[in-house]
Amino acid sequence: MRSVRGRPSLYTSYEAETRLFPTRVQQVALGVFVLVILLMPFDLPVIDQLPVIRFLDENYWLKVVNKALIFVIAALGLNLLSGLAGQISLGHAFFMGVGAYTAVLLGGPDSGRLWGYGLPIWIWLPAAGIAAALVGVLVAPAAVRVRGLYLGIATIGLVFIGLHLSRVFPEVAGPGALGRKWPRLEFRIWKEEEPFLDLTRKGKWLWFEVTQHQKTYFFLLVLVALFAVVSANLARSRTGRSWAAIRDRDIAAEIMGVPEFRAKTTAFAISSFYAGVAGALLASFSIQFNPEAWDLLLSVEFLAILLIGGMGRVSGALAGTFFVILTPHFVERFAHWMGDQAEGEGLMSGFWDGFVSIGSGDFGFVSVSQTALGFPLPVAALDEIIYGALIIAFLLFEPQGLYGMWVKVRNYWKGWPFSY
């Protein structure tokens, strides 16, 4: 049952209104989108012509995309907590760490100085989520007592508790700066030698040769689709509506009969589940992970992702993650391209030459050869400046994030030529 054709805002039934993709246009767009992302990792003629994603099938970019997909899962979790339920949490890195350590405790090999039970992925991955969810339930009562900025500060403490615990238990987390090896992304029935599906080595599916990045990509795509659909459904369910009420004014919601404690606890539990699974995947994906990586900066990165992408929307979390993860890589590649242009003989090479410093002594704003911090800016510093500038720009000019920008563009064209 969809909306009436030609009248996209007219809904004739409740089911039609709450559908995830109610209009024909949205359904077709979804179909095309799914087709493109399924075919993207392969070298196919049509896909290779599309502007931005044509090079995403190279190994390097596919690895970056895989990392972005893992971050999407965590961002969806934080979106539920902060975007839908309005609970500011800077402890997301802590929950990811809890998930990762549960995964390595259950799935990692047991050796003299490190604990591990060597269990297969279908135990350690869900267990990572469940353990993080349980910890989230323990933390939730704090959200009932404090709200807003104060809750944010309280959750900062979680990150440092996590770091401290990782130092007290090097048997779980591995020694200080080195960390330990996480269980690989491979599927076994129980503790056999050979996994029946190994995502970390290249192999053959049907008649295709697939690389490990392509395999991991599809596995992560399935997980992201699952989590995104659950997230979107939660938003339009009773739980989601109670979260929205809490977000807007929790005292008023309580008066109306929305159970504040239960809603906040559910929000923490579910978002921590997402974070735990994402943390376990991230650590496994990185092979060797050091305990200091679950720090405050990681939590802030997720907040930045949601701010840039748009709080409260699944598409916002997706767009924000890809934007924040891919932009530094684009900037680096662009800087190298600028350097090549400056050295070459194209039309604009004079301009690039003035802008880019190729060797020591050559004038420029950005340097591709020297890495010393200062003027001219090294490429690494350029990344950081752009990242910070984007966060400030979005907060000032587009608080709804990329989703808000999309809505404005869409509304303009909806009313065209009468848009004013």
Place this chain on the structure above:
Amino acid sequence: MKNLFRVLAVGLALSVVAVACGSDEAKVEYGAGVTEDTVRVGAIADLSGAFAPLVVQIIDAQQSYWDKVNADGGIAGRQVDFVVEDNGYDVTTHLEKYELMRDPDNGVVLLSQSTGSPHTAAIAEMLVEDGLAAIPLSWYSAWPDPDFGENVFESYSNYCYESINGVEFLRDYMASEMGNDSPTLAILSFPGEYGQDGAAGAKIAAEALGIEIVHDGEATVIPGADQTPIISALVEADADMVWTTINPSGLAGIMGGAAAEGYVPLWSGNVPSFSYLLLGTALGPLFDTNYIVNSYIVTWNTDGVEGLDEMKAWMGENNPDLPVSDAYIIGWTEAMAAHQALEQAAANGDLTRAGVIAAFNEVTVDYKGLAPNQSWGGDANDTVVRETYSYDVVLADYDDGATIADGGGTGTALLRGPWVSDITKAQTYDGACFKTGG
């Protein structure tokens, strides 16, 4: 007429042969990372993260070295293309950049630097899969162990052996300079593979020399945390000498805090504990009188080192505005090792990745006095470097903010080195001193 014809024919044949032999350089077999005119050498370094200030200087020195190699004609007639990628001290980013390096079409033939212990450990297996060699920027004692890093070719000695040598030197120094024949020792270290490896070495030395450890602070110093409890415990223990395996900011905090309470022992520590920049702070005089610097290599001020004079001459001409630093020697020597391995591979006629690995296992790197000569082939117990250097701090020789063109110094004077203690010599290398179990 016939004879003339024969002579001409022979002459022609000989000249053809001469021309063919003359272009031997281009006959080197090559594969990923090498083309007809370039050799691509890579580095995945921390240019924006926790160790950026140090690593940026190391990379600048490496870049300078490769510029010199190119000016001198390159390798096997090819110019070296030095590709640096930033990992921001993040393991996942390191893995992403590694994908660029390992690519068979656009990748590199060897990694002349890989910053970070966990980062290099994460790629250790992939290095073996891809047959790529890497030089790590980490001196954890596990790198010479083929089970831990088969294609990882470490530079110089390691934290553990440095500690053994260093503690024995401290004991000797106390006896000869301060008239104390049985000094007591305190140990302070970070948790983790750096701190606890260094502490392990200090304990080995203490046991062998019969030194009493009155304060065992292994893994008690947390980077960035408040050091007051550490300082109190240290002052209470009142050891004659303190061995530290921490970082410069921790060292400054603890030394300063202890001195404020009137506790002034003889301090020393592993290379990463000290930075010559500390001499420009208010603690400079304390370092001058009470700190012994250790290193795997020579420092900027050392005289009579051929490699150092060469480096200073080249960098003085080409990078005169860079600040004076001991870190450049690390980068320069890393590049020397990579260069000599590549030259060996070219001499063997095999500039493929596998050829470079074979060359690393064959070559003995001559650092021209900058560090002890080094080789990797054969049993780790035979090839692991055991020599280190110990320096006195001379504040008068430290020039704050000097650039290479100014010709300033970093404030250290060589006391002993390269030297190896008998205890270190007697150690049988069978893996890291601080075992992590996985």
